[in-house]
Amino acid sequence: MNHADRMNEEQPGGKRGEMIVVCGAKGGIGKTALAVNLAVALTKKNIQISVMDGDFQFGDVALALDLHPTFSIKDIVADIDSMDRFALAGFLIHHNSGVKVLAAPERPEFADMIKANIIDRVCDLLLSQQDYLIVDTGAGLPENTLQFIEKADQIFVVTTLEMTAIKNTKLMLDTLDVLGYRNKTHLVINRATMESVIKAADVPDILGFDTSIYIPNEFHLVAQSLNIGIPFVSNQAKSDLAKAVFKMAEQLISRREISLFKPKQNSFIKQLFHRGGHL
Numbered sequence: 001m002n003h004a005d006r007m008n009e010e011q012p013g014g015k016r017g018e019m020i021v022v023c024g025a026k027g028g029i030g031k032t033a034l035a036v037n038l039a040v041a042l043t044k045k046n047i048q049i050s051v052m053d054g055d056f057q058f059g060d061v062a063l064a065l066d067l068h069p070t071f072s073i074k075d076i077v078a079d080i081d082s083m084d085r086f087a088l089a090g091f092l093i094h095h096n097s098g099v100k101v102l103a104a105p106e107r108p109e110f111a112d113m114i115k116a117n118i119i120d121r122v123c124d125l126l127l128s129q130q131d132y133l134i135v136d137t138g139a140g141l142p143e144n145t146l147q148f149i150e151k152a153d154q155i156f157v158v159t160t161l162e163m164t165a166i167k168n169t170k171l172m173l174d175t176l177d178v179l180g181y182r183n184k185t186h187l188v189i190n191r192a193t194m195e196s197v198i199k200a201a202d203v204p205d206i207l208g209f210d211t212s213i214y215i216p217n218e219f220h221l222v223a224q225s226l227n228i229g230i231p232f233v234s235n236q237a238k239s240d241l242a243k244a245v246f247k248m249a250e251q252l253i254s255r256r257e258i259s260l261f262k263p264k265q266n267s268f269i270k271q272l273f274h275r276g277g278h279l
């Protein structure tokens with residue numbers, strides 16, 4: 001069985017995929033750029049990915065991928081009770097990379113229509129049919145982001161080197177700590193090569209992490225990518241920026257393989273007993 005087949009096997013309980021949440025204390029620090037590029041990077045591994053735009057007020061995942069959504073999560077609200085994964089598939093917007101996007105409502109005033117039960121059901125349905133669900137979020141910890149975080153298998157907290165970003169990231173991480181999510185939280189230092197008083201190498205220590213993912217500062221590439229709606233991992237695949245995101249994707253996959261295929265803790269003991277029974 002090859003890697004992709006194993007990743008495609010449904011897990012017990014109807015859940016197949018892993019849910020990744022990209023969040024951060026501030027706006028404008030690269031959450032959307034990283035979420036969409038990570039998604040497209042993962043498709044190169046023959047893995048099924050969907051992206052949910054969890055910034056229900058000002059989501060711009062569709063814009064970042066040059067998609068013109070005909071449907072958004074708002075259109076699911078009325079049919080939620082009868083929704084199954086086949087019906088949900090009709091609301092996803094297909095990007096040419098293979099990524100399927102569930103867009104945010106087209107206007108900020110519709111955000112309140114997306115209640116907790118909708119989020120819960122939609123995430124579960126997407127996870128039952130995709131290998132990864134990547135959720136891009138708005139700034140900070142509004143209620144819907146907290147719900148995503150609670151459901152997530154892995155949380156990427158994005159920061160830059162700016163003082164205000166570090167200070168607010170620290171507060172956000174403290175909150176995630178108190179809520180008990182630290183063991184699924186990873187730090188991403190975006191624009192890590194930016195000139196700054198705070199050095200990228202010191203940030204993990206400042207924020208209480210052993211390691212971090214480092215994404216270089218490539219303003220032109222990122223701004224152009226978001227503006228024209230072409231992910232930089234597609235048209236600038238050889239850049240250091242894209243390489244950093246590919247590395248992030250590799251780490252995700254290997255971490256997941258370890259957790260999926262790690263033998264259960266007691267399996268060796270079970271085996272011993274089983275063998276013992278035949279002796």
Ligand SMILES: Nc1ncnc2c1ncn2[C@@H]1O[C@H](COP(=O)(O)OP(=O)(O)O)[C@@H](O)[C@H]1O
Pocket residue numbers: 024026027028029030031032033034190191215216217218219220222223226241
């Ligand atoms: N790695 C990077 N290097 C340089 N500039 C970046 C980088 N990542 C993001 N940016 C800049 O930050 C802006 C905001 O990015 P975006 O992904 O929309 O942030 P957010 O989703 O956190 O609000 C981009 O338009 C780009 O100018």
Ligand SMILES: [Mg+2]
Pocket residue numbers: 031032033055060137138
């Ligand atoms: Mg954003």
